[in-house]
Amino acid sequence: MTENADVTRCGMVSIVGRPNVGKSTLMNHLIGQKVSITSRKPQTTRHRIHGIHTRDNYQIVFADTPGIHTGQDRALNRAMNDAAVSTLSGVDVVCMMVDGLKWTAADEHVLSLLPANPDVPVLLIINKVDSLEDKAELLPHIQSLSERYPFEAVIPVSALKEQNLLELEKALVERLPEGDFWYDEDQLTDRSLRFMAAEIIREKVVRQLGQEVPHQVSVEVELWEDGPRVTDISAAILVERRGQKKILIGDKGERIKQIGTQAREDIERLIERRVMLNLWVKIKAGWSDDARALRSLGYDE
Ligand code: GDP
Ligand code: K
Ligand code: MG
Known part of the structure; x- marks a missing residue:
C-alpha cells in the first residue's frame, strides 16, 4: 500500500458497550493516562468528552460516553440508551465492544x-x-455475532495487554474521512469545545448562503459560560464587507435567526446541554464599529 504523506485523516469514533467491557481501558491505552484522569472528574460527566489520538497523518477523536458507566441502578438502561444513542449520531465510525x-x-x-x-x-x-x-471458540462466536448484525469488521483485541491495537487503529483510520486535524497534535482531550461550536456556526452560514458569501467568513466564539442549567455562548460571524453582512442578516433578520437556530441545535447535541446562542455579525476590515447583537436565540425559560 502506498501512502501519500500529505493526506491526513481525521474523524470521530464512538465506542459503545455495556459497563466493564473495557472501553475506558482502550481509550487509556491508545491516548494516555491523562484523558482517563480528566474524564473521571465528576463534573465532566455532564459533557461528552473527546479523547484525541494523533499520529503523523491521522487524528482519531473518540467520543466518550460517561453516561454509560452509571452503575447498576434502575436508571442504567435509560442512561445506556441515552448515551449510546447520542454517540451513534454525527460520528464517522461506531464500535461496539x-x-x-x-x-x-x-x-x-x-x-x-x-x-x-x-x-x-x-x-x-x-x-x-x-x-x-479456549481461543478455538472465538471464531464461532464471531460468526454468530456477524449473523446478528452487519458489522463491517470484527477485531479481537486486548486493550489491557495492548494486543492487536495497531490492527484496530488501522481499521479505524482507513474509515475516517480525509481532512485536516481538528485539534492540536499534542492535545489529548477537548475541554473547551469552542472550536467545534465555531465550525458548526460556520457550517450553517455556508449552508444558508451557498455561493452568496464566499469562504472569507470566519467565526469567533467570544464568550462561553457554563451556567447551572444553560451554556451561554456568544459568537461573532466575521465578514469582509457591509453587503455580506446585509445578506447574512437577511430580511428582518430571518437568515441569521435560522442560522442561529440550526447552530444552537447542533451545539446542544455536541455538548449535551441547553444552549443560549447569541450571534453577532462583524465586518472584519474594521472601519465600522456598528456590530451589535442581533438576536438572542435560545430557550425561553
Ligand atoms: P468500561 O466500563 O467499558 O469502561 O471498562 P473498563 O475500561 O473500566 O474496564 C473494566 C475492567 O476490565 C477493568 O478491571 C479492566 O482492567 C479490565 N480490562 C479492560 N480491558 C481488558 C483486557 O483487554 N484484558 C483483561 N484481562 N482485562 C481488561
Ligand atoms: K468501569
Ligand atoms: Mg469506562
Missing part, C-alpha cells in the same frame, strides 16, 4: 440500539482476548 465470549442481556440491549441501516461503518471489538480460556 464486548468482553471476550461473554454475552449478556446488557450486550443484547446495546446491540438493539445499533442502527438497522447504518450510514456509517459499525465495527465489533472483542476485547480481553488475553483472558480467553
Whole structure:
C-alpha cells in the first residue's frame, strides 16, 4: 500500500458497550493516562468528552460516553440508551465492544440500539482476548455475532495487554474521512469545545448562503459560560464587507435567526446541554464599529 504523506485523516469514533467491557481501558491505552484522569472528574460527566489520538497523518477523536458507566441502578438502561444513542449520531465510525465470549442481556440491549441501516461503518471489538480460556471458540462466536448484525469488521483485541491495537487503529483510520486535524497534535482531550461550536456556526452560514458569501467568513466564539442549567455562548460571524453582512442578516433578520437556530441545535447535541446562542455579525476590515447583537436565540425559560 502506498501512502501519500500529505493526506491526513481525521474523524470521530464512538465506542459503545455495556459497563466493564473495557472501553475506558482502550481509550487509556491508545491516548494516555491523562484523558482517563480528566474524564473521571465528576463534573465532566455532564459533557461528552473527546479523547484525541494523533499520529503523523491521522487524528482519531473518540467520543466518550460517561453516561454509560452509571452503575447498576434502575436508571442504567435509560442512561445506556441515552448515551449510546447520542454517540451513534454525527460520528464517522461506531464500535461496539464486548468482553471476550461473554454475552449478556446488557450486550443484547446495546446491540438493539445499533442502527438497522447504518450510514456509517459499525465495527465489533472483542476485547480481553488475553483472558480467553479456549481461543478455538472465538471464531464461532464471531460468526454468530456477524449473523446478528452487519458489522463491517470484527477485531479481537486486548486493550489491557495492548494486543492487536495497531490492527484496530488501522481499521479505524482507513474509515475516517480525509481532512485536516481538528485539534492540536499534542492535545489529548477537548475541554473547551469552542472550536467545534465555531465550525458548526460556520457550517450553517455556508449552508444558508451557498455561493452568496464566499469562504472569507470566519467565526469567533467570544464568550462561553457554563451556567447551572444553560451554556451561554456568544459568537461573532466575521465578514469582509457591509453587503455580506446585509445578506447574512437577511430580511428582518430571518437568515441569521435560522442560522442561529440550526447552530444552537447542533451545539446542544455536541455538548449535551441547553444552549443560549447569541450571534453577532462583524465586518472584519474594521472601519465600522456598528456590530451589535442581533438576536438572542435560545430557550425561553
Ligand atoms: P468500561 O466500563 O467499558 O469502561 O471498562 P473498563 O475500561 O473500566 O474496564 C473494566 C475492567 O476490565 C477493568 O478491571 C479492566 O482492567 C479490565 N480490562 C479492560 N480491558 C481488558 C483486557 O483487554 N484484558 C483483561 N484481562 N482485562 C481488561
Ligand atoms: K468501569
Ligand atoms: Mg469506562
